[in-house]
Amino acid sequence: MGFLFSPISCPVGVWLYAYEPPDAYNRTPTRYGGRVPARNLSLSGPSREVTTALAALRESLAIPQEFPSDVLAQAADGQTLLDAALADPARQDRRSIPLITIDPPGSMDLDQAVHIERQNNAGYTVHYAIADVAYFVPAGSAIDRESYLRGTTIYGPDYRTPLHPPALSEGVASLLPDQDRPAALWTITLSKKGEITSAFVERAIVRSTARWTYDEVQDVLDAAGGEEAPNPNTSTPIPETVYLLKTVGTLRQEAERRRGGVSLNVPEQEVFQDPDTGEFSLAFRGLVPTEGWNAQISLLTGIAGAQIMREAGIGIFRTLPPADPRDLKRLRRTAAALGITWNADQSYGQVLDSLDATNPKHAAFLNEATTLFRGAGYHAFGIPGPADDNGQPGPIVTLPAHPGSPKTLTRHAAIAAEYAHITAPLRRLVDRAGTEVCLAHCAGQAVPEWVYQALPLLPAAMTSAIKKASSFERQCVSIVEAALLVGREGEQFSAVTVDTILAKGATQAHRGEVVIDDPAIRARVDGDNLELGARVTVTLTEASIAEGKVRFATS
Numbered sequence: 001m002g003f004l005f006s007p008i009s010c011p012v013g014v015w016l017y018a019y020e021p022p023d024a025y026n027r028t029p030t031r032y033g034g035r036v037p038a039r040n041l042s043l044s045g046p047s048r049e050v051t052t053a054l055a056a057l058r059e060s061l062a063i064p065q066e067f068p069s070d071v072l073a074q075a076a077d078g079q080t081l082l083d084a085a086l087a088d089p090a091r092q093d094r095r096s097i098p099l100i101t102i103d104p105p106g107s108m109d110l111d112q113a114v115h116i117e118r119q120n121n122a123g124y125t126v127h128y129a130i131a132d133v134a135y136f137v138p139a140g141s142a143i144d145r146e147s148y149l150r151g152t153t154i155y156g157p158d159y160r161t162p163l164h165p166p167a168l169s170e171g172v173a174s175l176l177p178d179q180d181r182p183a184a185l186w187t188i189t190l191s192k193k194g195e196i197t198s199a200f201v202e203r204a205i206v207r208s209t210a211r212w213t214y215d216e217v218q219d220v221l222d223a224a225g226g227e228e229a230p231n232p233n234t235s236t237p238i239p240e241t242v243y244l245l246k247t248v249g250t251l252r253q254e255a256e257r258r259r260g261g262v263s264l265n266v267p268e269q270e271v272f273q274d275p276d277t278g279e280f281s282l283a284f285r286g287l288v289p290t291e292g293w294n295a296q297i298s299l300l301t302g303i304a305g306a307q308i309m310r311e312a313g314i315g316i317f318r319t320l321p322p323a324d325p326r327d328l329k330r331l332r333r334t335a336a337a338l339g340i341t342w343n344a345d346q347s348y349g350q351v352l353d354s355l356d357a358t359n360p361k362h363a364a365f366l367n368e369a370t371t372l373f374r375g376a377g378y379h380a381f382g383i384p385g386p387a388d389d390n391g392q393p394g395p396i397v398t399l400p401a402h403p404g405s406p407k408t409l410t411r412h413a414a415i416a417a418e419y420a421h422i423t424a425p426l427r428r429l430v431d432r433a434g435t436e437v438c439l440a441h442c443a444g445q446a447v448p449e450w451v452y453q454a455l456p457l458l459p460a461a462m463t464s465a466i467k468k469a470s471s472f473e474r475q476c477v478s479i480v481e482a483a484l485l486v487g488r489e490g491e492q493f494s495a496v497t498v499d500t501i502l503a504k505g506a507t508q509a510h511r512g513e514v515v516i517d518d519p520a521i522r523a524r525v526d527g528d529n530l531e532l533g534a535r536v537t538v539t540l541t542e543a544s545i546a547e548g549k550v551r552f553a554t555s
Contacts, residue, residue: 047280047483049483050157050545051278053479053548054156054476054479057475057479058156058161061468061471061472063161063472064150067146068142070142071142071146071165072165072167075143076167078168078171081135081136082136082172085132085135085182086180086182086205088182090203091205092185092202092204092205093204093205094127094129094206097115098241099115099127099175099206099207099208099209100113100210100211100212100241101113101175101177101208101210101211102212102214103211103212103214107211108169108170109162109174109426109427110131110174110175110211111130111174112128112129112131112297113183114127114241114245115127116240116244116245118240118244119189122191122192123192123197124190124194124244124247124248125187125189125190126188126189126190128185128188128300129175129181129184129186129206129208130183130184130185130423130435131173131175131181131426132182132183132184133426133432134433134436135182136172137164137168137432139450143164143168147163147429148457148461150163150429151163151429151468152429152465152466152469153427153428154468155469155473156472157271157273157280164426174426175206175208176208176211177211178208180207181207182204183205184201184203184439185201185202185204185206186199186201186301186304187199187200187201188200188300188301190251193251193254194248194251194252196300196303196304199304199308200442201435202439202442202443203443210239214288214290214291215288215290218289218290220238220242221245221289221290224243245290245293245294246293248296249292249293249296249297252297253293253296256299257350257353260347260416261349261414261416262352262372262413262414262416263292263349263352263353264369264370264373268285269284269520270282270283271476271480280480280483280484281484281519282519282520284520298424299415302420302421302422303415303417303418303419305420305422305434305435305438308437308438308441309420309434309438309441310418312440312441313382313398313399314381314437314451314455315380315381315434315437315438316378316379316381316433316434316455317381317410317418318377318412319410319412320375320413320415321409321413323373327371327372328348328372330371331348331368331369331372334364334365334532335351338361338362338364338533339361340362352369360533360534361533363496364497364498364533368499368532373413373414377459378462379409379410380459381398381399382396382397382455383396383397384397420434422434429458429465430461432454433451433454436451437451478548478549478550481522481543481548482544482548482549482550484521485519485521485550486544488540490539490540491540492537492539493521493538493539493540494535494536495514495515495525495536495552496514496535497514497530497532497533497534497536498512498513498532499512499513508529509529510526510527510529511524512530513525514536514538523550524550524551524552525538525551525552526541526553526554536555538552538554539552539554
């Protein structure tokens with residue numbers, strides 16, 4: 001089992017995954033020229049201390065470890081609901097579409113299945129099936145109430161805490177291969193340049209034909225040598241979707257750059273637990289290109305969903321404000337200090353896209369760039385605003401008339417578009433309501449009443465859940481880092497300074513953060529005249545598993 005952190009979700013940087021990565025957050029593969037050999041250092045004695053510390057951390061954050069009995073009992077009736085959905089004549093039968101899923105190995109809670117086809121050189125059609133979780137979770141039910149308490153699936157190095165009971169998330173609601181499943185099926189057409197020309201979603205019955213991993217897809221594409229058509233010499237038939245994923249994913253990445261979108265490519269810190277020994281290890285990992293292309297399909301759908309919600313006048317967007325001009329000025333000063341060229345006519349996105357994360361100075365700059373992405377939230381609209389002092393509801397929350405403005409606060413600045421979370425309902429609470437808005441609008445029907453009731457609650461519920469998950473994930477890594485180093489106090493390591501903290505009134509930094517390649521550690525460092533992006537020799541001064549604390553000092 002493994003999970004990893006990505007730089008936009010927290011200051012150090014993490015995108016956590018335990019074989020099921022959360023919905024894409026504008027990620028692209030790091031510039032490693034392919035997969036990176038993991039540098040792992042396994043634990044021996046401290047494994048029990050790690051699990052004890054993780055259990056204490058879950059307790060301190062009030063992360064539930066089991067589902068209540070009434071929730072489990074309701075989930076056990078999922079097969080009855082599945083049978084009824086498959087017999088419902090109102091659902092469109094789309095089982096003839098050869099969908100596939102693409103996930104890390106071992107994934108069972110499969111939210112999405114994709115099929116891509118070329119349209120006679122006129123563009124592309126993307127079919128994207130999303131698990132119809134709302135069908136299995138009636139509003140006000142025991143499962144629904146529990147999902148509001150959890151908000152999101154939380155991933156740890158030892159096990160994950162799911163949003164929904166496994167009987168649903170890994171069973172009847174999951175888009176498992178060779179199984180008929182109810183789904184919200186998106187049909188999105190794209191121009192030859194990858195721009196959206198139409199989007200529609202409907203309730204359907206679908207059937208995934210195969211479960212692929214990122215590495216399996218990458219292996220096929222690497223062997224194809226850039227060809228966009230299946231290789232007739234391949235002994236096992238390869239779906240055309242595998243080849244077109246690269247084509248469409250690349251087009252969408254180019255469209256993202258045209259919009260002014262930004263992707264960070266900082267190496268990600270990954271924690272593993274050996275299923276046989278229980279031992280933990282850490283590594284810095286670069287994403288394979290397939291992960292970036294696959295992420296673009298999810299982003300594409302989220303953008304299409306936001307367009308439909310805007311048209312419907314009701315929904316909920318995932319938002320991120322534009323970078324603070326003061327942060328941009330600071331980042332320009334950082335670029336100059338590191339010797340990185342940033343021309344006056346270049347956007348920060350263009351600069352970030354040109355960097356090589358394996359270069360220590362570039363890695364330090366990319367780390368500093370994460371501070372541009374602060375203030376992410378959710379914006380619900382089409383509902384009454386906050387009540388006044390007399391308890392009367394405020395006016396209906398509406399959207400600005402011009403979504404194209406970069407300063408529109410309903411946009412997601414990193415994606416450079418209005419965007420909605422709708423593609424991971426098995427693992428994220430908000431996706432259920434957003435999908436229902438899109439389904440209702442495309443069908444010409446009224447939005448369900450439960451959605452109107454849910455929308456005002458979702459921003460706070462999701463903000464709280466994401467904050468808890470991020471805190472847990474950061475501290476998990478700190479615990480494992482300490483376990484890798486406990487007993488090695490006084491030992492020296494080669495490191496790169498990726499952050500410096502200048503005390504008020506000081507002219508030289510005496511505190512910062514360093515990254516060590518082997519083992520894959522990022523931690524605080526104290527010393528004289530710390531220089532951003534410099535390679536230094538540091539000495540381990542403290543490592544505490546219980547406190548999740550690691551400290552270094554320059555030698």
